[in-house]
Amino acid sequence: MVFKHALGALALFLPAITCKEMAVNELLAAEQYDSGIVHESIMAKKMSTWDQERAAGLMSSSLYPELGYTPCKNGFAQAIVGDANNTFKCSNTDLYHFLPHEALGSSMGEGSSSWGWTSDSGREFVAIGQADGTAFVEISKEGKMVYLGRLPQYSVPSIWREIRAYKHYMIIGSEAVGHGIQIFDMTKLLDLDPASPKTFDAKVDLTGHFNELPVGRTHNVVVNEEKGYAVSVGAAPRNSSCAAGLIFIDLTDPSKPTTPGCAAQDGYVHDAQCLVYRGPDKNYQGKDICYGYNEDTLTIYDVTDKTNTTIISRTSYEGASYTHQGWVLDVNNQEFLLLDDELDEERGAGPAADGFPVTFIWDIRSLEAPKQTGIYKSKTKSIDHNQYVIGGLVYQSHYGAGLRVLDISSVPSNPTGSDVCEVGFFDIYPEDDASPGGGLVEFVGTWSSYAYFKSGYVFINTIERGAWVAKMTSKTCPPPPVCNADNCLRAFRSNSVEGRLAESQKFCGEFTKLLVTDVSVVPGYVKSACVGNVIERASSACACLPTPSS
Ligand SMILES: *[C@@H]1O[C@H](CO)[C@@H](O)[C@H](O)[C@H]1NC(C)=O
Numbered sequence: 001m002v003f004k005h006a007l008g009a010l011a012l013f014l015p016a017i018t019c020k021e022m023a024v025n026e027l028l029a030a031e032q033y034d035s036g037i038v039h040e041s042i043m044a045k046k047m048s049t050w051d052q053e054r055a056a057g058l059m060s061s062s063l064y065p066e067l068g069y070t071p072c073k074n075g076f077a078q079a080i081v082g083d084a085n086n087t088f089k090c091s092n093t094d095l096y097h098f099l100p101h102e103a104l105g106s107s108m109g110e111g112s113s114s115w116g117w118t119s120d121s122g123r124e125f126v127a128i129g130q131a132d133g134t135a136f137v138e139i140s141k142e143g144k145m146v147y148l149g150r151l152p153q154y155s156v157p158s159i160w161r162e163i164r165a166y167k168h169y170m171i172i173g174s175e176a177v178g179h180g181i182q183i184f185d186m187t188k189l190l191d192l193d194p195a196s197p198k199t200f201d202a203k204v205d206l207t208g209h210f211n212e213l214p215v216g217r218t219h220n221v222v223v224n225e226e227k228g229y230a231v232s233v234g235a236a237p238r239n240s241s242c243a244a245g246l247i248f249i250d251l252t253d254p255s256k257p258t259t260p261g262c263a264a265q266d267g268y269v270h271d272a273q274c275l276v277y278r279g280p281d282k283n284y285q286g287k288d289i290c291y292g293y294n295e296d297t298l299t300i301y302d303v304t305d306k307t308n309t310t311i312i313s314r315t316s317y318e319g320a321s322y323t324h325q326g327w328v329l330d331v332n333n334q335e336f337l338l339l340d341d342e343l344d345e346e347r348g349a350g351p352a353a354d355g356f357p358v359t360f361i362w363d364i365r366s367l368e369a370p371k372q373t374g375i376y377k378s379k380t381k382s383i384d385h386n387q388y389v390i391g392g393l394v395y396q397s398h399y400g401a402g403l404r405v406l407d408i409s410s411v412p413s414n415p416t417g418s419d420v421c422e423v424g425f426f427d428i429y430p431e432d433d434a435s436p437g438g439g440l441v442e443f444v445g446t447w448s449s450y451a452y453f454k455s456g457y458v459f460i461n462t463i464e465r466g467a468w469v470a471k472m473t474s475k476t477c478p479p480p481p482v483c484n485a486d487n488c489l490r491a492f493r494s495n496s497v498e499g500r501l502a503e504s505q506k507f508c509g510e511f512t513k514l515l516v517t518d519v520s521v522v523p524g525y526v527k528s529a530c531v532g533n534v535i536e537r538a539s540s541a542c543a544c545l546p547t548p549s550s
């Protein structure tokens with residue numbers, strides 16, 4: 001009874017939890033989502049953005065020089081001092097290396113997904129998605145990428161190339177018709193000489209090739225290594241027999257991939273995570289579960305029998321616009337997961353009404369009735385994309401706002417998300433930093449990252465520029481700013497000057513976006529009150545102003 005009493009007392013102090021999960025609007029689902037209208041509109045928007053970038057020459061590697069180790073100091077990594085295009089906003093994250101796509105053997109550039117593999121002896125390798133194939137690098141002990149070679153695309157190029165590891169193989173899918181899924185053995189890289197990078201044959205050098213997709217396209221690939229299978233998701237067209245759902249690929253013999261069946265019941269699956277269930281829901285202990293991110297819903301499948309899968313639940317949520325991807329907090333105790341929506345910022349839907357990215361927190365302690373318990377809102381405008389949970393941190397790719405790392409260890413005790421904080425970030429796309437909110441709601445910048453390496457090196461792949469290696473310098477959220485009411489801060493919010501606070505907020509809104517070293521841009525009252533290091537003092541004062549209310 002003591003236990004019960006203690007729980008009751010604790011409940012009083014828990015923040016109020018508002019649940020935002022919703023039943024599926026079946027009419028909207030049928031008209032907008034099952035038909036493919038929404039997904040086709042996102043793909044069309046992306047293609048038009050990338051066509052414009054191509055036309056403007058922005059996919060050209062000649063714009064992007066190789067960059068070396070650059071520490072993050074006072075919020076900026078100045079990889080080329082005085083060059084705004086090579087000065088990156090950052091927090092708790094240093095840059096180790098950047099190489100443009102061309103230096104990684106690509107003639108087209110246009111980066112996408114990536115995944116890593118660690119050899120038995122601890123060497124760290126990355127497979128990097130590009131429109132015209134997969135580039136391979138080893139990350140040296142010093143954090144430098146060493147280019148080893150590439151595997152060209154199987155059929156025709158496509159910017160959509162998704163890669164996951166299965167043991168020492170890379171599973172490579174593409175939206176290109178006729179591509180199928182390439183299965184490449186990473187141990188082929190172990191003895192390559194970086195002095196003469198090797199271009200593998202897209203067909204002959206594969207361990208296996210899965211060609212039982214309807215037209216050879218797949219939007220993404222997923223792996224359940226423990227159970228020895230991969231999954232193709234979003235294999236168009238939607239009117240094929242598997243409905244672009246989960247197409248299982250048995251990898252028992254990677255040289256002869258076969259399909260035992262598919263799960264078509266909820267139509268198109270955009271991304272998924274398939275795991276042996278370990279968690280509190282007694283009905284599903286040890287079952288083979290897929291968490292599906294299905295455009296308008298979180299759909300949870302029991303796929304234990306690949307010839308007869310069932311849907312456990314299908315749940316929508318406030319703001320659902322394009323349910324994109326997600327990851328469970330703890331694969332060994334599946335109680336919570338994080339979900340990203342790729343269209344809510346652009347549509348201004350639900351909690352993304354202001355265009356700032358939303359991470360949706362779900363309580364999945366009941367697989368049959370998942371609850372959407374809270375959110376985390378990023379403070380930089382962009383679109384949140386792929387995310388992977390490692391330990392108590394989630395590594396997110398926010399297109400133009402770069403790599404964003406959140407401490408989510410508080411979620412099990414406070415699933416409202418109010419205690420989630422940003423540990424660090426590295427903004428690989430300075431081009432949009434001066435925009436309102438610090439970024440653009442556009443499909444530019446980074447697609448994915450890979451942060452599972454024991455060395456702590458985080459690999460980041462970007463659409464326009466190329467590949468990056470970064471490393472966190474701390475895994476603790478920065479403390480709130482220390483705000484001493486000195487002359488400088490007092491001048492910023494002086495009550496005796498009409499409109500001064502608003503004027504300062506406006507100044508700070510611009511001043512903190514880009515690295516400022518020129519004292520002449522600072523207003524007179526700031527210069528005279530913040531004597532000494534004007535720029536540094538002004539920037540501290542800016543961190544201590546209340547956020548403007550409008
Ligand atoms: C920065 O890049 C943009 C293109 O993104 C270009 O127009 C501009 O000239 C570059 N600025 C510098 C200083 O190189």
Ligand SMILES: *[C@@H]1O[C@H](CO)[C@@H](O)[C@H](O)[C@H]1NC(C)=O
Pocket residue numbers: 237239240
């Ligand atoms: C499936 O849809 C495509 C268009 O995406 C169409 O050309 C084809 O005829 C359809 N096939 C069937 C069997 O309905």
Ligand SMILES: *[C@@H]1O[C@H](CO)[C@@H](O)[C@H](O)[C@H]1NC(C)=O
Pocket residue numbers: 308310
């Ligand atoms: C499929 O699974 C359902 C429920 O799990 C079961 O009732 C049904 O008999 C199964 N069908 C086949 C053909 O195995």
